[in-house]
Structure formats: structure tokens, C-alpha cells
Amino acid sequence: MTETTPDLLYSEAEEDLRAAVRSLLGDRAEPASVLARAEAGTPYEGPLWHALGAEMGLAGLLVPEKLGGQGAGHREAAVVLEEIGRSVAPVPYLTSSVIATETLLGLDTESPQVASLLSELAAGRRTAALALPFSCGPDSPQEREELDGTVSAVADGATADVLLVPTGRGLYAVEAAGAGVAREPLTPLDLTRPLAALAFDGAGGTVLADAGTGRAAVRRGLLAGAGLLASEQLGVAEWCLTSTVAYVRDRKQFNRPVGSFQALKHRLAQLWLEVVSARAAARAAADALATASPDAPLSVAVAQAYCSGVAVRAAEECVQLHGGIGMTWEHPAHLYLKRAKSAQLALGSAGEYRAAVAELVGLPGPS
């Protein structure tokens, strides 16, 4: 078992990045507007993504400078995702700037098609989505023999410009608006991350890599996506904890702030401890990805097995401890609950990641 000591802190530059992203999302992705856009059936707002992905250059954090990106890394991308989780911002950052981008980085970046697509994604001019169900994790790949066929529950599948489709013949890049591609938006549990069903029927696509290379690249994309999703889950959990603590400090019942009752204090202190622990797990995963550590698969599996549950618990406690107000459509708690619960299934379940841990550290099940 290899073991390295990850850097679990935030650098000053990362804190500056956080402040900039938080300020932008605070102005442009406040819960009321997120909800209004979701209700209007247009959750993704172009100007917000333009400001975040293109103007701030965040879409290209993972892409080396010579390919048109910022040449930063997973630690910085993780900070962006924490802030996206904290505001449940509806932006295709995880799907396009992390999963699709990381998949492309696993291919031959000297190839003109790969390089030009990467630079477009890095510039935030276009977005891409991996044409796999959002529930699919690095250890549960689903691949069809042919390009023709259907894929359901693809995150950001309806809004992406380019679809990356893994098949037994190789990894295809397909223009989403091209002929032979049908995209049907689905009604998602998580209103802030749209899902679509995709149908390919005689669509034209470019083969970016053969099946073996494509498979490894998709695994790389999903692993990075899963590892950094832990940071988004941390952001969700943090918002839930912070807003619940603020609420129970003010809300009075029985002539006292409800936050002075020991039963509630213990629950919130316990939740704080889990959030603090989730931060360490998420930072370890981001650092392992950033340093291409041999520990990365284990760090990601640990982070996913832990953080997904913490985000759900935080959101469930948030609804419960807000009392009736937590059940209303007006209060943003439900947006966080829906994001947390969906993210629990996204990119592989906690059970799948526990199985990965069992494999990686040699704790096999009964035969």
C-alpha cells in the first residue's frame, strides 16, 4: 500500500480564487434566481456561465497553458466546485470543465481534433458532456458497441455543444446539434442539474481514440469527476450547516432560541464534525488528483464513500431543523436536498466506492 502525505490546506491563491468565485456567484446565482430559472425550464443561464467559465477563465483550470487553458489543477478546480456547491449554481462546470475535459486530456492531445476541442472547452466557448448516465462511476463503465443507440440521464446532455460517446469502436465526439442526434430533457430530481435522454441514429461523429485509449480516458474523466464532486458535496454540506446554525440561533420557541436546546446542539455539533471530516477527505482527493499520486483511486474512493453521505445528511438536517419553513418551495433548502441526494448517486454510489476501497486495500468480501 503506497502512502503519501497530501497537502490538505488551501493556499493563499486558492483562497483568493474562492473569494472571487463566491462573490460572482453571490451576485449572479442567488437561490431565488436559481429557482426561477429552474421553474422556467431554463436552468442554465448563459451569462453566468460566460462570466465564470470564460471571463474568469475557470473552464480551463485543468487544461495546460499550451492547450489554451490556465494550467492550474485539481486543487483549484475543487475550490471552484466547493463554491458551486455552496450556491447550487446551475453551471456545467463538473460535466464539461472537469469530466469531459479530463477525458480529453487522457487522449492524444497532439491530435488536432482533441487539441481544438480542449481549447474551446478551456476558453468556455463551448461545453461538452460525456454521454453516459450520470450514475455511472469509474468502475461501472457502460459502453455500447455502436454509436447508434440511446443513453438516458446524461447530466447536461441537453445543453452541451459536444457529446463524447464511448463505444466499442472508439470514443466519438458528436456535434449535439447535428443530424441523427435526438435530445430529450428529462425531469430531474435535482432541479439545478438538468438531465437528458440522448438517442443517436445515424449521427456523424469523429473518432477521437480507439476503444482501449478511450476507455482509459473515460475512466480518468470519471475518476476526476468523482474526486472533485466530493468538493461540491462539501460546499452543499457547508451551506446547509451554516444556514441551519444561523436559523436556530434566531428562531425562538418555548421562549428560547431553539438552538439553545441540547438535543439540537448535539445534532449540529455532530454535523459540524462530519463537515470538517468531509473537508479533509475532499482535500485529500483533490490533492491526490493534482499530484497524479498513485493514491488517487483510493483517495477518491474514500472521499466519495464519505462525502456523499455527509452532504445528504446535512441537507436532511437543514430541512428538519428549519421546521415547516424547510418544507416550503420558497426556502432554498430543497434545492440543496435535491442536489445532495442526486449527487449521492452521481458518478458511482457510496457502495461502489466501498467495494473499490475493499479491492484497493485488500479487504475482500466472503467468497
Next chain:
Amino acid sequence: MSVGADELLGLVRELLASHPPATTGPGDFLKARFDAGLAWVHYPAGLGGLGAPRSLQPVVDAALEAAGAPDNDPRRIGIGLGMAAPTILAHGTEEQKRRFLRPLWTGEEVWCQLFSEPGAGSDLAALGTRAVRDGDGWRVDGQKVWTSSAHLARWAILIARTDPDLPKHQGITYFVCDMTDPGVEVRPLRQITGEAEFNEVFLTGVRIPDAHRLGAVGEGWQVARTTLMNERVSIGGMRRPREGGMIAPVAEVWRERPELRTHDLHQRLLTLWVEAEVARLTGERLRQQLAAGRPGPEGSGMKLSFARLNQEISGLEVELLGEEGLLYSDWTMRRPELVDFTGRDAGYRYLRSKGNSIEGGTSEVLLNIVAERVLGLPAEPRSDKDTAWKDLAR
């Protein structure tokens, strides 16, 4: 100007040259190390340190360990190192610091802590042990409990009530008690494991000179808070390798005994393995924050995590063992010098770990502390803060 790593390593080389570990007795080496300011480098010069940043201590420790230098068995003298020393440093007179710190650090003198009482555990400030003025000193009567190392200790840190007419947090005074004095009686307290790792201590007419008072009369609670803060920092703050701690023996049994595996136990083991790894990372993150001079509030939570995990993991291990889990190694009463979870059987670990959520502050009290000091939640209304101690219901 602060002392840097290079200078410290230079001093380590000088110490090793003047006192080669191979030919120097452990006691003499430790005294020389203290006098060189390499005991706890952040303490003042003359008191075992050099006023260097605390984060440089691991540099010194590693260099000395690499050279095969003896160490002072910090676990055996943990109460002295972790609690008495920082309290004496913060509140003691110059004379007290000079008298107590050196033999404490070298392990020549073991310390214990006379805080908890049968009627004052979590509600520590309710303590009833009395200290009454008696000429140029004090006469102390009362009973203390859960005192580790009392049977080995030369000295104790003691809190006692000096004014029962004041509310309970006032009217307490902090002393250093000589455990060899007449009137100090130590009785083993047999525990759930069958062993007597702790003691009851009966104090009957014990005479303590005023020179052994730590801090002002009536300000013992403030002094005790220094001790308690350091106690919690020292619990759960160890650096661990992956799969270190309590998860190690159960993982080992799992690997070596495939016939014991079931699906249910597998899921529970993996969940706990992940939680133990996350707790380890959380501790590591806290350590990195401290080293960077940015301490976070995570420390208040680490003891809670480890207590729960130790209990759940050792409970799982007993179940995993099936028929063997029905057995226990030995109920003979013994008096171990150390609490040592490794090298003992699962049943012992299961029973002993029940204390992890009680000793050094119960998990319930620590959750209140996190809720109030970290999250800023309001305290529950209470009636005991402004009432004279003597008028409180007991």
C-alpha cells in the same frame, strides 16, 4: 529573534557529541537534553526550551530518534507533559517552574491529576474537596476519583474549594500536592476490564504549603481551564499511518481469517475503514494547520471522532470473532502502567474503549462545547452560575 531549524539541528549535533547515546545513561541524556533547550523547544530558555516555534519540535524529535537517543516515554508521563507542564508554565512562579519542569520532563517525577470527584465529573466546577487556611499553608480534605497514575505519581495538580460562599466557579484554588505527604491515600479502582488502571484518592488533613499554590487564591477555575484545554489537545492529536489505530487489528483478522467473513460484516468493516481513514486525514489536516500557524477548531472534534470509532470498530471485532468473541483473556486484577490497546484481545479493546467517550470530557459535554464555542449556539439556561456553592443541591 526566533530560533530556526538549522540552529536547532546544530544544537542537536552538539548534544549528541557531548552525550553520545551509546555511552550515556538515559537519565543523564534526558537531563542534558532539557538543559540544552531541546526538550520542548517552544518553552523559554532555562526551562527546557529556546523560545523557538513549536512547529520545530518534530524536527528535533526526528533527528534525535534517528541518532538512537533515548526518549522520556511520553505516554507514561503523559499527564505531567500534557497537562501539568503547560499549566505550571502559564501560571506558576519562577521558583515553581524551576523546581517542577525538569524532573517532570525527564520522567524522574510522575504526575497525576486530582480534579474529578464522585460528585463532580462533567460538572467539574461543582467539586467539594475543601482547602482551608492553616498557618502558612492549607489543610485539604476530600475525595478524588479516576486518577490515573496516582499510585506512581510523586506530584499531583489539585483543585479544591477555598470559599464555599461564592458561586461554584469562584472560590476554587489550584495547588500542587505532594503525593507522598501524610493524609494522601491511594486506592485502586477496579474497572470494567477487570484491571485497576485508575485510582480513588482520599485526602485527609493533607498539608500543602502556600508556596505550592498555582495562581491566585480563588482563581483556580481559570488555571484549571489551561489544564483542560491542553488535555483535549493531547487526546486524539497523534499522527497515524493509514490503517493505524484501532482499525489495524480488525483488518488483520479479516485478512488472515477468511472463514469469519460475512457480507454484513464486510459492509460494516468497509464503512468503518473509510471513517477511520477520514478521521486520520482530519487529524492530519489539523496538524498541518497548526504547523502553518493557523490552528483550526477541528481539535475540539477529534476526540469525539476517535471515541466513537474506537467503540464501533472494537465492537465489530468482537462480533467478527464469533465463538472466540465469547471469551475474555483474563479477569485477574492488574495495575497496568499504560493504557495500551495493541497487543490485547478484542474483548479488552471493546470494554476499554467505552472509556474513550467519558475520560477527558464526555462526548456529550464536548458536543456542547463545539456547539457553543465553534458554532456559536446559545447556552442552555442554567441556575447554578450565580448561586453560592454551599446552597446548590447535591
